[in-house]
Amino acid sequence: MKGPFSFQLSATDGAARTGRIATGRGEIRTPAFMPVGTAATVKAMYPGQVRELGADVVLGNVYHLMLRPGAERIAALGGLHRFMNWPHPILTDSGGFQVMSLAKLRRIDEHGVTFQSHLDGSRHELTPERSVEIQALLGSDIQMQLDECVRMPCTPEEAERAMRLSLRWAERSKAAFSPVPGRALFGIVQGADVPDLRRASARGLVDMGFDGYAVGGLAVGEPQEVMMAMLDVVVPLLPADRPRYLMGVGTPDDIIGAVSRGIDMFDCVMPTRAGRHGLAYTRHGKVNLKNARHADDARPLDETSSCEAARIYSRAYLHHLVKAGEILGMMLLTWVNLAYYQELMAGLRGAVAEGRLDAFMAQTRLGWSKADES
Amino acid sequence: MKGPFSFQLSATDGAARTGRIATGRGEIRTPAFMPVGTAATVKAMYPGQVRELGADVVLGNVYHLMLRPGAERIAALGGLHRFMNWPHPILTDSGGFQVMSLAKLRRIDEHGVTFQSHLDGSRHELTPERSVEIQALLGSDIQMQLDECVRMPCTPEEAERAMRLSLRWAERSKAAFSPVPGRALFGIVQGADVPDLRRASARGLVDMGFDGYAVGGLAVGEPQEVMMAMLDVVVPLLPADRPRYLMGVGTPDDIIGAVSRGIDMFDCVMPTRAGRHGLAYTRHGKVNLKNARHADDARPLDETSSCEAARIYSRAYLHHLVKAGEILGMMLLTWVNLAYYQELMAGLRGAVAEGRLDAFMAQTRLGWSKADES
Numbered sequence: 001m002k003g004p005f006s007f008q009l010s011a012t013d014g015a016a017r018t019g020r021i022a023t024g025r026g027e028i029r030t031p032a033f034m035p036v037g038t039a040a041t042v043k044a045m046y047p048g049q050v051r052e053l054g055a056d057v058v059l060g061n062v063y064h065l066m067l068r069p070g071a072e073r074i075a076a077l078g079g080l081h082r083f084m085n086w087p088h089p090i091l092t093d094s095g096g097f098q099v100m101s102l103a104k105l106r107r108i109d110e111h112g113v114t115f116q117s118h119l120d121g122s123r124h125e126l127t128p129e130r131s132v133e134i135q136a137l138l139g140s141d142i143q144m145q146l147d148e149c150v151r152m153p154c155t156p157e158e159a160e161r162a163m164r165l166s167l168r169w170a171e172r173s174k175a176a177f178s179p180v181p182g183r184a185l186f187g188i189v190q191g192a193d194v195p196d197l198r199r200a201s202a203r204g205l206v207d208m209g210f211d212g213y214a215v216g217g218l219a220v221g222e223p224q225e226v227m228m229a230m231l232d233v234v235v236p237l238l239p240a241d242r243p244r245y246l247m248g249v250g251t252p253d254d255i256i257g258a259v260s261r262g263i264d265m266f267d268c269v270m271p272t273r274a275g276r277h278g279l280a281y282t283r284h285g286k287v288n289l290k291n292a293r294h295a296d297d298a299r300p301l302d303e304t305s306s307c308e309a310a311r312i313y314s315r316a317y318l319h320h321l322v323k324a325g326e327i328l329g330m331m332l333l334t335w336v337n338l339a340y341y342q343e344l345m346a347g348l349r350g351a352v353a354e355g356r357l358d359a360f361m362a363q364t365r366l367g368w369s370k371a372d373e374s
Numbered sequence: 375m376k377g378p379f380s381f382q383l384s385a386t387d388g389a390a391r392t393g394r395i396a397t398g399r400g401e402i403r404t405p406a407f408m409p410v411g412t413a414a415t416v417k418a419m420y421p422g423q424v425r426e427l428g429a430d431v432v433l434g435n436v437y438h439l440m441l442r443p444g445a446e447r448i449a450a451l452g453g454l455h456r457f458m459n460w461p462h463p464i465l466t467d468s469g470g471f472q473v474m475s476l477a478k479l480r481r482i483d484e485h486g487v488t489f490q491s492h493l494d495g496s497r498h499e500l501t502p503e504r505s506v507e508i509q510a511l512l513g514s515d516i517q518m519q520l521d522e523c524v525r526m527p528c529t530p531e532e533a534e535r536a537m538r539l540s541l542r543w544a545e546r547s548k549a550a551f552s553p554v555p556g557r558a559l560f561g562i563v564q565g566a567d568v569p570d571l572r573r574a575s576a577r578g579l580v581d582m583g584f585d586g587y588a589v590g591g592l593a594v595g596e597p598q599e600v601m602m603a604m605l606d607v608v609v610p611l612l613p614a615d616r617p618r619y620l621m622g623v624g625t626p627d628d629i630i631g632a633v634s635r636g637i638d639m640f641d642c643v644m645p646t647r648a649g650r651h652g653l654a655y656t657r658h659g660k661v662n663l664k665n666a667r668h669a670d671d672a673r674p675l676d677e678t679s680s681c682e683a684a685r686i687y688s689r690a691y692l693h694h695l696v697k698a699g700e701i702l703g704m705m706l707l708t709w710v711n712l713a714y715y716q717e718l719m720a721g722l723r724g725a726v727a728e729g730r731l732d733a734f735m736a737q738t739r740l741g742w743s744k745a746d747e748s
Contacts, residue, residue, distance in 0.1 A: 041695060041702040069669065069694045077672050077690050085686055276701075295443065298451050312459055316451050320443045321415060327650075327701060328415040 005141075005184040005211055007243050007264075011353045015235065015262040018352040021212075021243050023089045023141040024182020025081065028056040030243060030264040031352075033255070033345045034091055035338055036272060039064045040074075040084040043272050044327070044334040047086045053307070053335075054342040057141075058086055059267045062095030062134050063102065066124065067117045071137040079139030091267070092140035094131045094173075094188075097149050097216075097248070108148060110165070128172035132185070136178065142212070144247075145173035147188040149217045152226075159192035166190045166216075167204045174208055184211035186245060192217055193226050195233045202237040212243040215263070219248045227254065231261040238262075252281060252344055252368070256361050259348050271341045275334030278322040282310065282340055285368035289333065294319035307339035379515075379558040379585055381617050381638075385727045389609065389636040392726040395586075395617050397463045397515040398556020399455065402430040404617060404638040405726075407629070407719045408465055409712055410646060413438045414448075414458040417646050418701070418708040421460045427681070427709075428716035431515070432460055433641045436469030436508050437476065440498065441491045445511040453513030465641070466514035468505040468547075468562075471523050471590075471622070482522060484539070502546040506559070510552065516586070519547035521562040523591045526600075533566035540564045540590075541578045548582055558585035560619060566591055567600050569607045576611040586617040589637070593622045602631050609636040626655060626718055626742070630735050633722050645715045649708030652696040656684065656714055659742035663707065668693035681713030 007030075009019040021028040035042045035050055037058040042050050050058065060080055065071060074083050081087050096113070099106055103115035103124075112127030128146040135143040147166035150158055170187045177185040187205035191197030205213060215234055218227045231246070238244055245265035246258050255266055271281060278290040282302045287294075297315040305311050309332040321329030344364070351360030381404075383393040395402040409416045409424055411432040416424050424432065434454055439445060448457050455461050470487070473480055477489035477498075486501030502520040509517040521540035524532055544561045551559040561579035565571030579587060589608055592601045605620070612618055619639035620632050629640055645655060652664040656676045661668075671689040679685050683706040695703030718738070725734035 039694075039698045039700060040691070041700050044701040044705070046702070046705065068698060069690070073670060073690070076670065077688060083688070083691050083694075085691075296447060296450065314451060314457070316443070316447075317414070317457050317459075320413075320457075324413045324442060326413060326415050327418040327704060328420070330701060331418070331420065331705070 004181050007212070007241060009240070011355070013352045013355050013357040014260065016260050016348075016352045016357050017262060017264060018349045019264070021264075022182075023184070024180070025087065025089045025141050026056065028089055028265075029349060031255075031259045031345055031348050032056055032265050033341045034059045034265065034267040035341075036061070036267055036269045037084065037086070037090075038269075039068070040080060042338075044276060044330045045272075045338065047084060049335065050086075050338065051088065053339050054346060055338070057089040057091055060090050060092045060138060060140065061098060062092055062126075062131060062138075063098035065138060066095060066126075066134050067119055067122075071134040075137040075139070079137075081139055089141040090139070091142035091265075092135045092138055092144065093247075094144040094146040095126050095134070096131070096146045099126055100149060110168070112146070128169040129176040132173050132176040141183055143177065143183070143185045144214060145170045145185065145187050147190055147216055149190065149220065150192055151220055152192055152217075152222045154192055156192075156194050156197070159190075159194050159197055163190040163192075163197050163201045167201060170205055170210075171208060174210070186210055186212040186214050186243075188214040188216040188247070189234050190217045191230075193222060193230060195230070198230055198233050199237060202234050206237065206239060210242070212245060213238045214245040214247050216247045218246065219250050219254070219268075224254060224257070228257050228261065231258055231263065235262040252341070253365070255344065256348065256364060259352070260357060260361065271337035272334050275337045276330040278329070278333065280310075280318075280333050281337045283367045284370050287315070289315065289318045289322045289329075291319075301336055305336075305339065306343065307336055309333075309335040310339065378555050381586070381615060383614070385729070387726045387729045387731040388634065390634050390722075390726045390731050391614075391636060391638060392723045393638070395638075396556075397558070398554070399461065399463045399515050400430065402463055402639075403723060405629075405633045405719055405722050406430055406639050407715045408433045408639065408641040409715075410435070410641055410643045411458065411460070411464075412643075413442065414454060416712070418650060418704045419646075419712065421458060423709065424460075424712065425462065427713050428720060429712070431463040431465055434464050434466045434512060434514065435472060436466055436500075436505060436512075437472035439512060440469060440500075440508050441493055441496075445508040449511040449513070453511075455513055463515040464513070465516035465639075466509045466512055466518065467621075468518040468520040469500050469508070470505070470520045473500055474523060484542075486520070502543040503550040506547050506550040510554075515557055517551065517557070517559045518588060519544045519559065519561055521564055521590055523564065523594065524566055525594055526566055526591075526596045528566055530566075530568050530571070533564075533568050533571055537564040537566075537571050537575045541575060544579055544584075545582060548584070560584055560586040560588050562588040562590040562621070563608050564591045567596060567604060569604070572604055572607050573611060576608050580611065580613060584616070586619060587612045588619040588621050590621045592620065593624050593628070593642075598628060598631070601628065602635065605632055605635040605637065626715070627739070629718065630722065630738060633726070634731060634735065645711035646708050649711045650704040652703070652707065654684075654692075654707050655711045657741045658744050661689070663689065663692045663696045663703075665693075675710055679710075679713065680717065681710055683707075683709040684713065
């Protein structure tokens with residue numbers, strides 16, 4: 001443990017910011033994209049590779065890890081960092097989101113949520129206190145409060161009920177969190193697509209005081225305009241000297257839109273999941289390698305990329321690997337995608353630092369629009 | 375292309391030999407293990423990794439490649455080496471073995487074999503001439519003649535019929551092969567488990583004269599003693615100045631037994647396939663990572679290994695990845711296994727060079743016997 005958790009802004013450009021989060025396990029340059037390491041692995045990548053691409057932090061999922069291999073087991077083995085050979089910062093979610101999306105027979109009440117494992121049907125309980133305990137067992141550098149994330153569309157009544165419950169759980173999470181130097185607990189703003197609920201949630205959390213603030217309950221099916229509108233409502237209410245994390249987002253375009261609105265941190269399965277399904281993210285936009293038009297294409301995905309996988313393998317070869325279901329295809333495309341996401345974040349950090357974010361965004365979007373020609 | 379195909383012996387120890395095969399794309403240190411790159415990829419490995427582990431040559435499968443993506447397509451894309459980013463030697467099989475084991479509705483006659491693709495049912499023909507043509511299109515450094523490999527047990531009549539046909543196909547393969555400097559064509563000894571048939575096959579091939587000689591039709595279900603007995607029969611009939619390749623073999627114990635009998639080259643899916651199914655090959659023998667006894671074991675597979683995957687990941691983590699079906703588990707165990715196989719080959723080469731093969735074999739087998747304690 002090197003020192004306290006802190007956040008230093010180094011530059012702003014409009015609402016956008018760039019800076020550094022200090023944790024006990026090292027710094028996170030913001031805006032940051034966190035590759036998702038669901039089950040203690042960023043799928044189809046060696047941890048050293050993930051680091052080399054410029055990831056300062058990865059995300060671990062409480063839901064998956066509590067079920068398999070178990071939080072107490074990971075703690076006995078020295079914690080999640082040692083377990084997965086990732087000695088750098090790890091942010092863990094609270095488990096709530098995946099209980100809602102994956103578990104069977106879940107039941108939610110004031111106390112917490114009980115559910116059956118999607119793996120073996122075993123019964124489990126997750127409360128704000130247990131989630132914080134699990135995240136401590138894992139050794140997480142940045143913990144998230146347990147919250148209830150509702151799917152949209154939903155009624156305002158349902159959105160308010162879940163938001164109020166999440167606020168009460170935020171308070172219990174904070175009470176249960178044992179501050180360790182260099183570690184942090186973030187609150188999560190809920191409230192669906194209702195501006196007044198979002199405002200009430202943000203104000204409630206800021207009154208409690210957290211090390212950072214996440215915006216949850218977005219990227220759950222709503223149009224991008226709704227996501228951006230909610231950020232326009234919420235971000236101005238969050239303290240400037242704390243990191244802001246937009247959970248589960250998103251496409252490259254979502255990310256630059258959110259950075260321009262003052263978001264500092266992102267996580268999303270998109271680059272890794274898409275990579276396992278034949279889809280590449282590049283400077284030139286998305287390329288679907290399943291498409292037969294690549295079968296005889298000797299060109300690489302991007303000959304100017306810093307990523308070897310984008311530079312030295314032909315589209316024809318990648319197409320072949322994807323069609324044949326070869327693991328190497330998933331490895332190469334996941335690599336390409338995470339490289340592109342990290343390259344995008346580095347570009348955003350540089351652009352904000354130099355006060356040219358608008359030009360960077362326009363240039364980046366122009367590049368994507370050439371996808372069909374590439 | 376650097377020079378002619380050649381084989382230089384540098385030392386012998388009993389029947390065992392060590393040396394170097396020169397090809398147009400570089401040298402192959404023998405005894406050599408060739409990782410199998412079935413569909414233009416050594417499964418779950420980056421080509422650079424395969425090279426770093428010490429592989430001088432990989433194997434490509436004509437059957438798979440002719441069906442997908444197609445030999446003419448690979449040729450148009452610059453050949454198999456460029457396609458799969460492996461600029462080092464490649465040995466290709468003839469396609470015959472996999473037609474027999476994978477294809478549907480195959481029919482074999484004097485002319486060749488017609489079959490239906492296991493992928494889409496499309497009809498194809500493979501003749502000695504077409505196999506050589508496909509291997510040339512791929513740009514193979516070491517080509518294999520088309521042969522007929524019979525399953526054991528089989529009648530002596532069936533074994534003789536297939537062996538005689540394979541001899542006639544050897545002659546046609548040789549006639550069809552266009553010698554290119556640095557490239558080679560190997561004949562394949564058949565004859566099942568019948569010593570006289572094996573001798574007749576070897577003599578017939580040696581009379582024709584090939585750049586190297588393979589022993590085929592072994593490791594197809596027979597006991598290890600039969601395999602070794604057939605090598606005792608065949609190897610003395612093969613010219614000392616040509617490489618000898620035991621096809622599809624095998625376990626580490628098969629390999630050291632065959633090296634001690636004068637075999638120079640091996641290929642086998644075992645290390646890669648086992649790696650995808652939770653099984654590790656190590657100095658201490660096989661370790662089945664699926665076994666629950668590894669769930670809390672913080673020790674690595676082999677802390678003295680030169681392979682990072684064997685050294686820095688705990689058995690508990692590998693067990694977790696295997697149980698969770700994570701791609702990284704396959705990647706790490708394939709890496710461990712290929713590293714161990716290459717380490718074994720390097721050990722065998724050193725032992726033969728220094729005239730201490732017996733001691734090396736005894737020590738290696740002693741190491742394996744400790745598997746249950748590890």
